[in-house]
Amino acid sequence: MSSPKPDAKIRVCVVDDDERMLETLTQAIHTHPDLSLLACAHTLAQAYEMLDLHSPNVVLVDLGLPDGNGLELIRYIHANRPGCESMVFTVFGDESHVIASIEAGATGYLTKDTRTEDIVSRLLQLHAGGSPISPVIARRLLTRFRALQPDAAPDNSPRLADAKHSQAPATLVTPLSDREMQVLEMVAKGFMQSEIADLMQVSINTVSTYIKRIYRKLAVNSRTSAVHRASELGLINLRERP
Structure with a gap:
């Protein structure tokens, strides 16, 4: 994967009410040559105002915000900002939150135990067209996926579930x-x-x-x-x- 040109940095906004996490993310994004941190928001209301003022490529969104659910913001971005990607960054690692986020329009899902350097690399992957998911989430979902229903076609033929x-x-x-x-x-x-x-x-x-x-x-x-x-x-x- 090639890095963006110096004059085409990936514009990032962060929505999280955890001050310590914001400080860590801010430092990591500021020091990366391919990323530009536009703004941070602590609440859902601030996030909407932030989007009115800025045009990010990627928004890192916490689901548990003081005044609402980050899913609302993800739905808004998906419906109104076609050039912007949403990546969840949360403590919630259960299947229901992951599926709800995907259905809302998120194209990435990271849990807050993700290392800071990995978060930065995932931002780059997301903007390059990937859909980063925390390994722990992928492992949990793995057992839920079924490529074939019980009455599907044999392995050596093209498959289309009933x-x-x-x-x-x-x-x-x-x-x-x-x-x-x-x-x-x-x-x-x-x-x-x-x-x-x-x-x-x-x-x-x-x-x-x-x-x-x-x-x-x-x-x-x-x-x-x-x-x-x-x-x-x-x-x-x-x-x-x-």
Whole structure:
């Protein structure tokens, strides 16, 4: 991944009421050559005012704010700021908060035990088109994902889950191949393209081709949207419990 040019820094805003955390994040972002911290907000009300004054590329959002839920801000950004990405940064690591955040429009989810240097790298990944997820979150969600329902097609054939397992009707015109399903599973688990390439023992360009095909077949243009759409079609089930 190439770094942004010096004159095209990634503009970041932070929404968090934890003063110590804000201080740590502020220092880390200020000292990174590819990031520019525009402003910080402690409350939901301040966050809306901040967005009126600034045009960030990325907003780091805590879910538990004194005057409301960070999900409200994520929904607002998703609906009104198409050029801005939201990444959750919170103490909540349970499945319900993760799914609610994805549905609201978040494209990344980090827990507050994430190291500061990793937060900075995740901001860069998010702006580059990735969907960073804390490893602990990916591990928890891993057991919830099901690539096939019990009555789905055999492993050696293209797969499309039965519409009865999905709240939305199955409208996938071209089924995903086995390899595309394998990539989709790993995308849903939060793996980056380089990690998928290593696990599948293929080149990163091959993985990129698979992802483009998945996006085209699912009619989406981001990792988060692909996971959400695949869930709607019944290819994976974010809410299923063993």
